[in-house]
Amino acid sequence: MNTNSDRGIFALSVSELGPTLGALQKHGVTVAHLDMLRANNGDNDYAKRFAQALTLKAFETSTDTRIARLVLGKSFVDVADWVTLYGARFSRKEVHQALKFPWHEDILMGPCPFNPGKLVKDTHTAFLGLEKLNGSPLNVMKWNELHPKKDDLQPRMYCDPNPWYATEKHTTEVLLQPRWYLMLTEIVPDSWNKLPEEQEQMLPKEYEIPTTVAETTKDLLVFRKTDIRPNPTRWARCAEKTSVGLLSCVGVFDECGLLVDFWLGYRHDFVGLGASRKF
Structure with missing residues (x-):
């Protein structure tokens, strides 16, 4: 016997259709979204992601995170992805806190x-930040441990297991803060060959310079989800300074690994600016 839970949607009665569409509209779905669903007779990525968002049952989610996953696609990393990629463990409280995605669909679109x-949605990456990964502080050195430079493993960090920044405070x-991040995937366009203060003037008030660990995390997660390396030929300048006062930067992410380095602060063709939307 069929139940309400396994009926196909064509079994909806006229009396059910109105409230169903009303519920979608209440949460921001418009005729334009439905037009996108119907494109190419429904044989399109948007329709596929929409269906996946509606039917995702493996992990508890909210409407907010489902919409964010639908809109951002592979540029979205949440609890489910951390579990899949790194075997992360979450308490019920942590899962509940992660349900609220802070940026509305209007911003993403x-x-x-x-x-x-x-x-x-086409230029940014969103990910859930973890202060600890299975009990270990999630800092840059933890990423060195997770992705060491050995055996041609990809992705990997460029520096050896005992890098120059092994005792630096910023690494x-x-x-990472236990919150959502929404970051520009690549560096700010045309932000290279500029002085630090000139770069800072390029950021809208809604954005800030990311920390080194946030930029590192974003780059590695993007590769894990898409097989694409952000900033393969340039560094993203980060928020901190090294112990001798030099600006931290992350990038030049190629097959040799992701490089955490420093910048003297003079004009340089290969140092641009990272950008993270304020929480």
Whole structure:
């Protein structure tokens, strides 16, 4: 005997259809979204992601995170991805806290402030930040441990297991915050060959310079989800300074690994600016 839970949607009665559409509209779904679903007779990525978002049952989610996953696709890393990629363990409280995605769909579907003609969803990556990964502080040195430079493993960190920054505060004491991050996947366009203060003037008020661990995390997660390396030929300048006052930067992410380095602060063709939307 068929139950309500396994009926196909064509079994909806007229009396059920109105409230169903009303529920979708209440949460921001418009006729334009439905047009996108119907494109190519439903044989499109948007329709596929929409269905996946509605039927995702393996992990508890909210409407907010389902919409974010639907809009961002592979540029979205949540509890389920951390479990799959790194075997992360979460308490019920942590899972519940992760359900609220802080940026509305209007922002994700809105114009990118750095790339004219593109939308935020096409140029940004969103990920859930973890202060600890299975009990270990999630700092840059933890990423060195997770992705060492050996045996041609990919992705990997460029430096040896005992890198120059092994005792630096910005790579050992600064952790990811337990919150959502929405970061520009690549560096700010045309932000290279500029002085630090000139770079800072390029950031809209809604954005800030990311920490070194946030930029490192974003790059590695992007590769794990898409097999694409952000910033393969340039560094993203980060928020901190080294113990001798040099600016931290992350990038030049190629097959040799992701490089955490420093910048003297003079004009340089290969150092641009990272950007993270304020929480």
